[in-house]
Amino acid sequence: MTKVLVVAEHLDGKLNASTAKTVSAAAALNPEAIDIVVLAADPAAIAAEAAQIAGVAKVLAVANPANEHALAQVLGPQIAELAKGYSHVFGPSTTFGKDLMPVVAALLGVAQVSDLMAVDGPHTFKRPIYAGNAIISVEAPADRTVVATVRTASWPEAAKGGNAAVETVSTNAALPGHTRYVGLAAGKSDRPDLQSAKRVVSGGRGVGSAENFKVIYALADKLGAAVGASRAAVDAGYVPSDLQVGQTGKIIAPELYIAVGISGAIQHLTGIKDAGTIVAINKDGEAPIFEIADIGLVGDLFHLLSELENAL
Template identity: 80%
Template sequence: MSKVLVIAEHLHGQLNAAVAKTVTAAVAVGGQVDVLVLAADPAGVAAQAAQIAGVSRVLTIANPANAHAVAQVLAPQIAKAAAGYSHVFGPSTTTGKDLMPAVAALLGVNQVSDLMTVIDAHTFQRPIYAGNAIITVKTPADQVVVATVRAASWASAAAGGNAAIEAISVDATLPTHTRFVSLTSGKSDRPDLQSAKRVVSGGRGVGSAENFEVIYKLADKLGAGVGASRAAVDAGYVPSDMQVGQTGKIIAPELYVAVGISGAIQHLTGIKDAGTIVAINKDADAPIFEVADIGLVGDLFTLLPELEALI
C-alpha cells in the first residue's frame, strides 16, 4: 500500500492553499496520506492541516531552525522523516521548487516535476514544452517518488477532516553553510495571486508603471489579485513577483482578465487552467483571443473605466 508524505508549506502561521491541492494529488495515488509540518512552533499550522479531508495524520517537527523555510535546513529533516513512505509530495510553488529537489537529491532519486495527473502509484503526467505537450513519466517501483504537484491542475481537498496530530523527532545534521538573513515581501490588501479566485493582469499595452493604476482599480472593484505579463515586468511596470506564465506563476483562477496582453505561449502556459478568460486588447489579431472565452477589442483606457462603472 502506498504511503504519501505531503510537505506543508506555510508562512506567518498560515497554511498555503496549495497544500490542500497537493493532498488531492496524494489521495489520487491511494493509500495513507500524512502531512508533515516543520516549524519553530508547528501547532497552529498543524491544526489547519488536520482539517483537510483525506489526511490520516499530521506529523510535526518543532525546531527553532525551522522558523524560516530554508531548503537546505528543511530537506535533511524531511529526508529522515520520509523513511517508510513510498511518496513525498510538495506543492510546485516557489518554495516547493527550491525545497523538493534537495529532498530528492538526499534520497538519491529523480524528481517528478509539475505532476498534473496520477495514472497509478508510479505513473504520472506532467507538462513539457511550455504546456504544449503532456509527457507520461513512469518511476521505478522500488524507489521513493519525490514530486512537486502543479497546484493549478488540482482542486483543493475539502475541509472537515479531523486528523490526529503527532510530534516526531529526527536525527538530521543541519548545515551551517546556509543561514536565513531576511525576508522581504510586498505589502498588499489584495488577494494572493496564486490563490485568488479572480485575477486581473496587465501587459506591455498598459504602457507604464503609472498607467498600471487602471489595472489596480479594476482589480479592486472585482476583489481580484493583480498579475502581469513578462513584458510588463521586464519593462519595469511592476515587480517580478506579479509575473504570470511559464517563468512566473502558474495560476488557475475562476476568472482571469488579461488587459493589454498579446498572449505569448509562455504567458498562456500560466493561465491554461483558468475557468473563464477575458481578453481586452486593441489588436483584434492578438493570440490571446484564440484562448479567451470573452474578448473585447478596443482601447483599454476607454474600456476599463466603462467596465468599472458597470461593476
C-alpha cells in the same frame, strides 16, 4: 503499500492553499494513508489547520527553532529522515516546493518528478513539457521513494471537514550550518496572493507605463482580485517581477482571469491555461489571446476598464 507524505507550505502561521491541492494529487494514488508534515518553530496552529483537510490520516508536527524560516537546506534533511516508511513524498510546485523538493530527492538518492499534473498509476505520472505544448508520461522506479512536485494549477483544493490526529515528532537529522536566514525582501500587499487567488487581473505591454498600471490595480480592488502581469510589462519596468504570470513566472489557475493589454504569447498562455474563465481586453482583435479567451472585448482598454468599473 502506498503511503504519501505531503510537505505543508505555510507562511506567517497560515497554511497555503497549495497544501490542499497537493493532498488532492496524493489522493489520486488511492493510497492507504496520506500524512502531512508541518515544519515550523511552533507548528501547533498550522498543524491544526492541516488536520482539517479531508482525506488526511495524520499530521506530523515538527517543532524546531531552526524551522522558523523555510530554508530548503534546513528542512530537507528532516523531511528525508521522516520519509522512511513512505512510498511517496509530495510537495507543491510553488517557489517553496521548487526550492525544497530537489534537496529532499537528492538526499534520498532519487530523481524528482516535477510538475505532476495527472496520476496514471502508483509510479506513472503526466507532466507538461515545452511550455505546456506537450504532455509526457513519466515512470518512476517502483523500488524507490517517489519524490514529486505537484502542479497546483492542475488540481483542486481538497475539501475541509477532516479531523486528523496531530502527532508531535522530532528528528535526529544533522542540520547544516553553511546556510542561514538573513532576511526576506518581499512586496507588501493587501491584495490576495497571486498563486492562490480566485480572481486575477493582469496587465501587459498595452497598458503603456507604470503610471497607467493604476487602472489594473483599481479594477483588481473592485473585484477583490490579485494583480498579475505579462513578462513584457515586467521587462518594461511597469511592475515588479513577482507579479509575472507565465512560463518564466507563476503558473496559476484562478476561477476568473482578466488579461488587459496582453497579446497572448505562448509563454504567457502557459501560465493561465487552467483558468476557469478567461476575459481578454485588447485593441487588436487579431491578438492570440482571443483564441483562448471565453469572453473578448476589443477596444481601448482605458475606456473599457472605466466602463467596467462604473458597472461594478
